Amino acid sequence: MDAWDIDRIQEILPHRYPFLFIDKVTAIDTAARKVVCRKLFTINDYFFAGHFPGNPVVPGVILTEAMAQSSIILFAALKPEIAARNPMYYLGKAEVKFKQAVFPGDAVDFEIEAVKILNNTGIVEAKAKVGETVVAEASIGFGIKPRS
Amino acid sequence: MAANFEEIKKDVKKKVAEITELPEDKLKEDAKFVEDLGVDSMMALEIVASIEKKYKISIPEEEIPTIRCLNDVYAILEKRIK
Numbered sequence: 308m309d310a311w312d313i314d315r316i317q318e319i320l321p322h323r324y325p326f327l328f329i330d331k332v333t334a335i336d337t338a339a340r341k342v343v344c345r346k347l348f349t350i351n352d353y354f355f356a357g358h359f360p361g362n363p364v365v366p367g368v369i370l371t372e373a374m375a376q377s378s379i380i381l382f383a384a385l386k387p388e389i390a391a392r393n394p395m396y397y398l399g400k401a402e403v404k405f406k407q408a409v410f411p412g413d414a415v416d417f418e419i420e421a422v423k424i425l426n427n428t429g430i431v432e433a434k435a436k437v438g439e440t441v442v443a444e445a446s447i448g449f450g451i452k453p454r455s
Numbered sequence: 456m457a458a459n460f461e462e463i464k465k466d467v468k469k470k471v472a473e474i475t476e477l478p479e480d481k482l483k484e485d486a487k488f489v490e491d492l493g494v495d496s497m498m499a500l501e502i503v504a505s506i507e508k509k510y511k512i513s514i515p516e517e518e519i520p521t522i523r524c525l526n527d528v529y530a531i532l533e534k535r536i537k
Contacts, residue, residue, distance in 0.1 A: 399497040423504040425516050428496050430504050448497045 310334065311380070319383040319390055320376055325353055328373035333416070335384045340421035342384055344377040350411040365409035370443050371401055374433040377417040378447050381431060385424050393454065399428070400448035407442040409435075415442065427451050463536070464529055467506065471525060474501045484525045502528070510536055 311332035320327060334343040348365050355363035375398050383390035409415060415435050422430040428450050435443040472479045475494055488494035494502075499522070503514055506528065512535045514522075522528055 423500055423507065425500065425519065428500050430500055448501065450496065 316380070320379055321393070321396075322376060326372070327376070328369060329376050329380065329417070332380055335380075337384055340381070340385060340424070342377065342381045342419050344373070344380055344417045344419070345414055346373050346417070347414045348409060348411055352411070355411060363411050365413070365415075367403070367405050367443070370405070370409065370415070370435050371403050371445065373415070374403075374417050374419070374435060374443070374445050375401065375447055375449065377419045378429065378431045378433065378449055381419045381421060382424060382429055382449075382451065385421065386426065389426060389451065395452045395454055397450040397452065398447070399450050401445055402447075403443060403445040405443045407437075407440060409437060409442050413437045422446075460533065463510075463532065466509075467528055467532065468525060470505055470509070471502055471528070474498055474505065482525060484529075486525070487523050489523070506532065512536060 313330065316329055316332060317323070317327070320329070322328075328346050329344045330346050332342060332344050334341070336342070350363060354366060354369065358364060358366050379396050415437055418434045418436060420432045422432055424431075428448070430446065430448045433445045433447055434441050468479055468482055472482055475482075475492060475498055477492060482492070486492055488499060499519070503519055503522070506512070507514060510532060512532070514531060518531065522531060
């Protein structure tokens with residue numbers, strides 16, 4: 308068990324406002340090859356202004372992006388020596404099922420489990436949960452390339 | 456076991472066809488995944504991960520680059536499950 312704050316997250320993820328969708332890492336278990344990352348969505352999040360006026364709902368693409376960013380956290384936990392060199396991360400494939408809508412005020416936990424992680428590519432299974440309710444799940448493939 | 460392994464080869468070929476989105480008749484046993492079939496690294500990893508899961512084996516990272524065609528997949532499987 309371990310946890311990362313936003314400073315540690317930003318050492319790994321190149322993303323920044325308005326496209327960083329993890330607030331903290333609440334659990335890292337390298338033996339089980341799992342991490343849990345959390346994002347609290349609030350009415351102040353910029354995208355609610357347009358998605359949708361008077362009916363704020365978290366866009367599915369943002370949940371997908373948050374699961375992808377959480378996958379990078381898992382990669383960094385399992386391959387710290389590669390992540391320390393700040394490589395480029397690419398989303399290669401995402402098969403996502405959305406099960407329930409997410410609203411302002413929801414804290415979403417992104418549970419990511421490794422299927423296979425290599426030095427230059429990885430596949431994970433991801434679940435987005437609000438409390439114990441699964442709101443989305445995905446199979447995600449990504450690539451890692453050194454910066455030239 | 457030999458008959459069983461023939462069944463396994465059939466299942467593997469079917470799975471590889473599904474991942475690569477290629478018809479099974481185009482998947483010749485010695486066709487090179489990357490050069491001949493246009494398989495990218497993500498598909499290659501999907502093939503490895505699906506085989507590991509189905510046959511409950513583990514293929515080490517250093518062996519993955521040696522898997523260049525369907526025959527190589529069969530050889531790795533044969534070594535581990537026979």
